[in-house]
Amino acid sequence: MATYAIGDIQGCFSALQCLLERCHFDPARDRLWFVGDLVNRGPQSLETLRFVRDLGDAAVTVLGNHDLYLLMVAAQAVPKRGRDDTLDPVLQAPDRDELLDWLRQQPLCHREGAYCVVHAGLLPAWSADQARALAREVETELAGAGWQHFLQTLWGDEPAAWQDRLAGTARHRVIVNAMTRMRFCSPEGEMEFRSKGELSDAPSGxxxxxxxxxxxxxxxxxxxxxxxxxxxxxxxxxxxxxLDSGCLWGGALTALRLDDRQVFQVECGEGGCIAR
Known part of the structure; x- marks a missing residue:
């Protein structure tokens, strides 16, 4: 039995299939941990969702910002952003409701043994165990009957820092933004959402x-x-x-076998995928 952690797919289903062949993945024996962003911008979000859902107990996926964005669009909490979205096949699928119900019941953070899986990161004030408890607060809302109303309040950049006394919408928004959107933050834990570049591109402070x-x-x-x-x-x-090695942008899709830290990659692009 092996466990493979896999980077952002974003609808690049063909690359995922190539990568799993490269790993010799066997769903009867092995497990996959997906770090979120199963969907959007790539060409096969629908196929990706169906495949991961059908893996059942052989897969764990945490929610990424694009996964939450799909749920928000479906709940009419936000409009679709523009022409780079590729969510329509999911939203128009005959099994749309089943897929969305499955997606909204996935964790925001997965804790197992020494590992903590989360799409973006953890604020400096949080231990991994505390983060898991905070994630559960959001997961309860998403899995509940009022999930569409909950998503109406979730979008926004403020507040940008954690305080234990936060409650309601403000509390949930910080949890979600840290776990699905954060890259840079201040030493005090204030998040900055505009910068998306390399480490050397960190804004001042x-x-x-x-x-x-x-x-x-x-x-x-x-x-x-x-x-x-x-x-x-x-x-x-x-x-x-x-593990996000930029498959969507012509980079690679990466799997890391946790048992021995061996890396498997396939190059991504219009011409298909090439094992590394």
Missing amino acids: YLPWFDVPGRRSLDGETVLVTGHWSALGLYLRPDLLA
Whole structure:
């Protein structure tokens, strides 16, 4: 039995199939951990959703910002942003409701053994166990009957920092924004959402979230498994496995076998995929 953590797919289903062949993935024996952003901008979001859902217990996926965006569009909480969206096949599918119901019941954060899987990152004030508890607050709302109303309140950049006394919409928004959108934050934990570039592009006064001094999830035991930051690329160190290697942008789709940290990649592009 092997467990593979896989970077952002964003509807690049053909690349995912190539990657799983490269890994010799067997759903009867192995497990897949997806770091979120299953959908959008790539050409096969519908096929990706159906495939991951049908894997059942062989797969775990956490929610990414594009997955939440799909749910928000479906709930009419936000309008579709523009021509780079590729969500219509999902929204028009005969099994649309079943797929959306499955998606909204997926976790925002997955904790197992030494690993904590989250799409973007954790604020410096949060331990991995605290993050899991906070994620559960959002997951309860998304899985409930009032999920559409909940999503009406979720969009926005403020507040940009965590405080324990936060409640309601403000509390949920910080949790979601940190776990699905964050790249840079200040030493005090204030998030900055405009910058999407490389580490050297950090705005003045901000750091990559994982380099903030005193980060509580840097405890010598926890390994964070993330995606979201394609400009960062594949970025591996003892406490962090960042797996978004930019498949959507012509880079690679990455799987990392957790058992021995072996990396598997396929190159992505219009011509198909090439095993590395």
